[in-house]
Amino acid sequence: MHEIMGAERNMQHREAFQYDPHGISTVTLSTSEAISIVIPTLNEAENIGHLLTRLHQALTEAAISYEVIVVDDHSNDDTVAVARAIAKEKNLPVQILTKKGLPGKSYSLIEGFAAARFAMLAMIDGDLQYPPEALPLMVQASRHADIVIADRRATYHEADRMRGRLSQIFTYLITMLFAIDTDIQSGLKVFRRAIYDNGARSCSGKWNLDLYLVTHAVLHGHTLANVPIEFQERQAGESKVHPLKVGLELLWTALQLKMDRIASVILKESVFRPERYKRPTKKNLKGVR
Numbered sequence: 001m002h003e004i005m006g007a008e009r010n011m012q013h014r015e016a017f018q019y020d021p022h023g024i025s026t027v028t029l030s031t032s033e034a035i036s037i038v039i040p041t042l043n044e045a046e047n048i049g050h051l052l053t054r055l056h057q058a059l060t061e062a063a064i065s066y067e068v069i070v071v072d073d074h075s076n077d078d079t080v081a082v083a084r085a086i087a088k089e090k091n092l093p094v095q096i097l098t099k100k101g102l103p104g105k106s107y108s109l110i111e112g113f114a115a116a117r118f119a120m121l122a123m124i125d126g127d128l129q130y131p132p133e134a135l136p137l138m139v140q141a142s143r144h145a146d147i148v149i150a151d152r153r154a155t156y157h158e159a160d161r162m163r164g165r166l167s168q169i170f171t172y173l174i175t176m177l178f179a180i181d182t183d184i185q186s187g188l189k190v191f192r193r194a195i196y197d198n199g200a201r202s203c204s205g206k207w208n209l210d211l212y213l214v215t216h217a218v219l220h221g222h223t224l225a226n227v228p229i230e231f232q233e234r235q236a237g238e239s240k241v242h243p244l245k246v247g248l249e250l251l252w253t254a255l256q257l258k259m260d261r262i263a264s265v266i267l268k269e270s271v272f273r274p275e276r277y278k279r280p281t282k283k284n285l286k287g288v289r
Helices: 002-012 045-061 079-090 105-115 132-141 161-178 193-199 209-219 243-272
Strands: 035-041 066-072 094-098 120-124 147-151 188-192 224-228
Touching: 035 045, 035 105, 035 132, 045 066, 045 079, 045 132, 066 079, 066 105, 079 094, 094 105, 105 120, 105 209, 120 132, 120 193, 132 147, 132 188, 132 224, 147 209, 161 209, 161 243, 188 193, 188 209, 193 209, 209 224, 209 243
Parallel strands: 035 066, 035 120, 066 094, 147 224
Antiparallel strands: 120 188, 147 188
């Protein structure tokens, strides 16, 4: 079970970085590596302008070069118009795409990453519940980790009690199945393109890209870091998450991925130690009662 043991070692050596919501604006990080940030949107007209403005301020103060790709899933409000207006007004490095493929957050992210130019990728939800000011510290953490996850677990229940509880249960399940200690469905992550290219393109659901991304990364020896954040209540717009429906999709995906891992380990064992999997013969059974 080499992959499972590797995951356990990774869990034991994962790193944690402390995000200070009151002090992040004074942090100045110098990095030569640019980052592509994908924002999936659906009816976020009241939030997208503020998000783009705060992203620009945080990353500019930290001297981080960036681009933003907004992928809109056919909003019926002014999300696209607001994003275009604020990008033009402030001369922001933002491109806005209208979804071409299937509906769902995962598919929006896939289209956004396909359009991204840089080797460092990030995702952030468009609802302003994740602080964009945490990104500079996450970029800093990415110097020592291959994937960095904004960890809501300490404050999730304060922003949304029911979803926080469901997330807690799901996180416990993931820890049991894969020995990964993180907020796996967090909507704010920073990671290297190679991890995405190798591990997430095969996702097949509206919400399960994160599961594919994180489990593949950790089980293949990539390092993971958690950055605790203060998760905020939604101030405008409506959530697109239907907890039961999303939860069932994620549970089914997690079980599928676990079975795939077990099958992969058995296949490798049978290739390298075929004698363990030979069919019993009369000679082998001689003396066995």
